[in-house]
Amino acid sequence: xxxxxxxxxxxxxxxxxxxxxxxxxxxxxxxxxxxxxxxxxxxxxxxxxxxxxxxxxxxxxxxxxxxxxxxxxxxxxxxxxxxxxxxxxxxxxxxxxxxxxxxxxxxxxxxxxxxxxxxxxxxxxxxxxxxxxxxxxxxxxxxxxxxxxxxxxxxxxxxxxxxxxxxxxxxxxxxxxxxxxxxxxxxxxxxxxxxxxxxxxxxxxxxxxxxxxxxxxxxxxxxxxxxxxxxxxxxxxxxxxxxxxxxxxxxxxxxxxxxxxxxxxxxxxxxxxxxxxxxx
Ligand code: ACO
Numbered sequence: 486x487x488x489x490x491x492x493x494x495x496x497x498x499x500x501x502x503x504x505x506x507x508x509x510x511x512x513x514x515x516x517x518x519x520x521x522x523x524x525x526x527x528x529x530x531x532x533x534x535x536x537x538x539x540x541x542x543x544x545x546x547x548x549x550x551x552x553x554x555x556x557x558x559x560x561x562x563x564x565x566x567x568x569x570x571x572x573x574x575x576x577x578x579x580x581x582x583x584x585x586x587x588x589x590x591x592x593x594x595x596x597x598x599x600x601x602x603x604x605x606x607x608x609x610x611x612x613x614x615x616x617x618x619x620x621x622x623x624x625x626x627x628x629x630x631x632x633x634x635x636x637x638x639x640x641x642x643x644x645x646x647x648x649x650x651x652x653x654x655x656x657x658x659x660x661x662x663x664x665x666x667x668x669x670x671x672x673x674x675x676x677x678x679x680x681x682x683x684x685x686x687x688x689x690x691x692x693x694x695x696x697x698x699x700x701x702x703x704x705x706x707x708x709x710x711x712x713x714x715x716x717x718x719x720x721x722x723x724x725x726x727x728x729x730x731x732x733x734x735x736x737x738x739x740x741x742x743x744x745x746x747x748x749x750x751x752x753x754x755x756x757x758x759x760x761x762x763x764x765x
Contacts, residue, residue: 496523497530498548504541505690506534506592513549516601520560524579531583535591541698542690543590545613546597552622555604556580556637580605580637587612588709593693593701597686598622598664598673604639611642614705616672617686618664619679624672625661645712646671695757697741699734703727736764 491512498511508530510517517523534540547553556562565576587594587609596613602624610616618624626643628635635643635656643652651670655662664676677685693701703726710726711719731738741758744750751758 491522493522493526496520497526499530499534501534501537501539504539504694505687506537506540506543508534508543508545510545510547510551510553513547513551515557516551516554517547517549518554518557518561519580519605520557521565521576521579522560523557524561524576524583528579528583528586531586531590535586540592541694542593542595544595544597544686544690545587545609547599549600551601552596552598553603553606553609554601555606555627558631561605577637580608584608584612584638589706591702592698593705595686595689596673597682598624598667599679599682603627604635605637607635607639607642608637610672611638611645615674615689617682617689618667618673618676619682620664620676621679622664622667622676623661624664624667625659626656627659627661629657630659695760697734697737697757697760699730699737703730740764 491514496511497508499506499508501507508527510519510523510527512518512520512523531543534543561576561580565572588611590612593615594613596610596616598610598616598618600619600622602610602618602622604625604627607626626635626639628639634640640652640656643656647655647670654660655670662670662672664673667673668676675685707723707726710722714722737760740760740763741753744758744762745753
């Protein structure tokens with residue numbers, strides 16, 4: 486099979502290892518740019534893994550030298566546009582749909598940016614709760630270099646994550662920044678040498694796996710929601726969100742309090758309680 490014969494199913498690869506789903510953009514020969522096939526397949530994979538009990542954390546990374554070179558200029562733009570507005574809207578909703586699914590995913594998510602990350606790639610980058618990059622990775626809002634504005638959410642991502650001067654410079658100049666600068670600017674949490682990227686992400690994933698999963702989902706949603714609220718609205722939302730989380734799991738926090746206050750077996754300031762002793 487030549488590389489151009491990649492089936493829809495082959496555009497995304499994944500493995501599940503020790504509670505972590507390692508999901509890959511899998512069009513390395515096209516630098517993992519997102520075509521309609523990949524967008525549809527990614528939604529299927531996210532759907533399959535979201536409530537799989539063997540998955541506690543999802544990592545999104547790229548096969549080969551790229552994380553994602555953004556939207557596929559040929560298949561996502563040119564070929565879709567040739568079919569008219571209906572086709573354009575359909576392929577937009579396929580892409581935006583899986584990014585939205587990822588933004589509100591049930592499990593904690595980590596972007597592991599191993600290489601190129603351009604334009605449309607900022608949608609899934611921002612959708613992941615945490616992001617770790619190789620120092621060697623390159624990030625760019627290259628839209629300006631081929632004559633469009635950073636659409637598909639990319640401008641919103643830039644203004645959510647960067648300060649105004651950096652967002653402006655990044656979007657207007659079309660220059661790339663490396664992983665280190667991306668970390669300094671707040672696009673990612675941290676940059677480490679490519680050779681140690683997977684180990685660092687594994688370490689973070691292992692820590693997340695020790696936490697109460699209901700509390701993690703409530704926490705990640707709360708961070709995204711309260712960003713857009715007044716203080717009073719946020720205060721109210723957080724009361725409701727905690728009460729809703731208690732409905733799903735009230736034994737976790739009781740166990741956490743018991744292990745600290747009664748048994749003195751751990752300190753919440755220094756790590757998580759022993760989840761394995763929590764009653765179902
Ligand atoms: N859309 C369509 N095809 C792409 C894209 C893309 N975004 N990115 C790479 N490819 C294809 C190339 O056309 C090439 O195809 P071919 O082998 O059939 O000729 C193949 O992937 C490999 O790409 P090269 O350019 O040869 O790879 P190289 O490693 O030299 O360069 C780089 C990598 C810098 C990422 C380059 O491919 C590039 O500039 N890509 C476009 C990045 C971009 O601007 N993306 C769009 C952002 S805007 C948006 O997403 C809305």
